Each structure stands twice: as structure tokens, then as C-alpha cells.
Amino acid sequence: MRKPVIAGNWKMNMTCTEAIEYMRVLIPLLKDIPKKDREVVIAPPFTALYPLSEFIRDRNEYLSLSSQNVHWEDSGAYTAEVSPLMLNELSVKCAIVGHSEPRKYFSESDEQINKRAKSAQDHQLIPIVCVGETFQQREMGEAERVIRRQIEQGLEGIEVKRLIVAYEPIWAIGTGKTCEANEANRICGLIRKWIGYEDVIIQYGGSVKSNNIDEIMSMSDIDGVLVGGASLDPTNFARIANYEKI
Numbered sequence: 522m523r524k525p526v527i528a529g530n531w532k533m534n535m536t537c538t539e540a541i542e543y544m545r546v547l548i549p550l551l552k553d554i555p556k557k558d559r560e561v562v563i564a565p566p567f568t569a570l571y572p573l574s575e576f577i578r579d580r581n582e583y584l585s586l587s588s589q590n591v592h593w594e595d596s597g598a599y600t601a602e603v604s605p606l607m608l609n610e611l612s613v614k615c616a617i618v619g620h621s622e623p624r625k626y627f628s629e630s631d632e633q634i635n636k637r638a639k640s641a642q643d644h645q646l647i648p649i650v651c652v653g654e655t656f657q658q659r660e661m662g663e664a665e666r667v668i669r670r671q672i673e674q675g676l677e678g679i680e681v682k683r684l685i686v687a688y689e690p691i692w693a694i695g696t697g698k699t700c701e702a703n704e705a706n707r708i709c710g711l712i713r714k715w716i717g718y719e720d721v722i723i724q725y726g727g728s729v730k731s732n733n734i735d736e737i738m739s740m741s742d743i744d745g746v747l748v749g750g751a752s753l754d755p756t757n758f759a760r761i762a763n764y765e766k767i
């Protein structure tokens with residue numbers, strides 16, 4: 522039985538003060554979520570992880586935190602990076618790795634992403650490994666080949682039972698163009714087949730909103746969502762977390 526994971530990726534948004542205000546609004550709106558049915562995760566910027574970990578402790582047992590990245594070394598001369606030990610200290614549960622933004626802006630490779638994912642697992646963090654094709658790759662009929670390569674290289678040596686994969690077509694991120702639900706479901710099904718583990722959690726990400734979440738979550742191979750823009754408003758995100766299958 523796969524338990525859906527609804528994750529909000531705040532990217533480079535929210536000061537610590539704003540993050541706490543957000544939680545004050547969000548948490549009461551999550552009170553009716555069937556706890557056995559789904560999990561809710563927030564990935565704030567690194568700076569907000571500490572105040573949020575303090576704030577949500579004892580307040581909400583099914584809301585957890587994710588980092589937006591993690592390094593493969595425990596410590597050292599890696600300016601601007603964050604160590605898995607630093608995340609462990611804050612009770613962080615997941616770590617997003619391989620998001621298309623660091624892939625694009627900082628030329629992250631599948632090899633580096635693989636090292637980050639392994640480091641996460643070695644420190645009891647669940648990696649959320651993002652994969653997805655560009656518009657051009659899709660137009661050229663290359664989407665499946667590209668995603669398969671990202672899966673094979675990014676997940677080499679990874680324990681599939683402690684893993685979340687997020688299928689995020691790059692052309693759908695922040696553009697308002699959602700991948701059609703049936704097509705997203707088809708790709709998620711392929712990813713499941715390539716990974717070879719029926720129970721792996723596979724999220725969809727890319728312009729998920731309160732008005733398309735119910736359809737997306739009705740798909741058989743989509744086990745949750747990774748939400749960017751629409752997670753920045755707590756009321757909106759609460760509606761997404763409270764999705765109903767149609």
C-alpha cells in the first residue's frame with residue numbers, strides 16, 4: 522500500500538517570521554486529514570528549518586520537514602552546501618535532490634545527484650529525487666530516454682524502499698502548463714517499471730494547483746505531488762493537502 526506524500530517546495534521564499542505565520546494558518550487546516558491516508562511535507566529554505574522544526578514539534582504528527590538539498594559529505598570546505606548531520610539535528614525527514622533548478626542553474630549532474638541521494642539515505646533521510654524532461658526533449662520524442670537515464674544514473678545503488686521519486690516535466694514547472702494527468706500517470710508508471718519496485722512512491726510536480734489536484738491524485742500511478750508556487754499560500758496548500766479523489 523503506497524501512502525501519498527503531498528510536499529510543498531517553497532524554493533527561495535519565506536523569511537523565518539513568514540514561515541511561522543504560514544504554519545499558524547496551515548496546521549489547523551490540516552486537522553481533518555486522514556493521517557493513515559497521506560503525509561504532508563514542507564520544504565522551506567535552509568534558514569527556516571530550525572524555527573519550523575521547533576514550531577511543529579508536538580503540534581502536528583503528520584506534518585514533516587524536508588530540506589531542498591543535501592551534500593554527500595558530513596562536513597568540510599563546501600561553501601553554500603548543507604550537511605546531512607545538520608539536517609538530522611533538526612528532525613528533517615526528507616531531502617529534495619536533483620530538482621531541475623539546481624540541475625539547470627548549477628549544472629548538477631546525475632552523478633552528483635546520486636551521491637546526494639545516497640548521503641541522504643545513509644543518514645536516515647528520505648531522498649525526493651526529481652527527474653523530468655525539457656520541452657525540447659519532449660518535442661523531439663526524447664522524454665522517456667532522458668528520464669530513464671536520470672533514473673538509472675541517479676538511483677544507482679539506492680535503496681528503493683526508502684525513496685520518493687518526483688516526476689517533474691521541466692516545461693510544466695512554474696509555467697502554469699500542467700502535464701495532462703493521463704500522460705503524467707503514464708510516465709510515472711514507466712518510472713515504476715524501470716525502478717522495478719511496485720511500492721516506490723512517485724510524485725508528480727509541475728503547476729499543481731488547488732483546481733487540478735483532485736484529478737492528479739485520482740491517477741493510479743501518482744502517489745503524491747511536489748508543489749512549488751501553489752504551496753506558498755497556506756490556504757491554497759491546505760486545499761491541495763486535503764485533496765479528494767474523483
Ligand code: PGA
Nearest residue numbers: 694695727728748749750
Ligand atoms: P511549480 O513548481 O508547482 O511552481 O510548477 C514545482 C516544483 O518546482 O517542484
